[in-house]
Amino acid sequence: MAHEQHQQLLQTLHECMTECNHCYDACLKEDDIKMMAECIRLDRECADICAYLEQAISRGTPFVSELASVCATICEACGDECKKHNHDHCQKCADACYRCAEACRSIA
Structure with a gap:
């Protein structure tokens, strides 16, 4: 999996x-x-999975579609909360979360 084909996703x-x-x-x-607690938690989770997927794609992971699917789910949850x-x-x-969820779904 050359990461050139995922250039747009990496940016997103x-x-x-x-x-x-x-x-x-x-x-x-x-x-x-206190009212922001869930937003804060999901921001953290979403930032982490996006950073991880970005690195994994750059390393040529064979699990792009599985990870993208998880990432889309988390991005969507974060977007809904925000x-x-x-x-x-x-x-x-x-x-940004909704754009990312959509990009991840397109390769999941």
């Missing part, structure tokens, strides 16, 4: 990871942090 994964990390950090600074919050960082993150 990286953008999603970056947005999730930003959202995570911004959520920690919100006043009502969508609930009216903060700009959450809305941007949700968009």
Whole structure:
């Protein structure tokens, strides 16, 4: 599996990871942090799976479709949670998560 064919996905994964990390950090600074707990947890989880899949593809993993399927599920869950919050960082993150879930589904 040459990672050239996954260039667009690698970019999308990286953008999603970056947005999730930003959202995570911004959520920690919100006043009502208890309300943001699930968002924070999923940001962390989503950033991790995106970073892992990005590395795995770069290494030529034979498990691209299995990992992409898991990644899509987590991205979608994170997007759904972020969508609930009216903060700009959450809305941007949700968009990135949905784009990433779609990209992952296309190869899963």
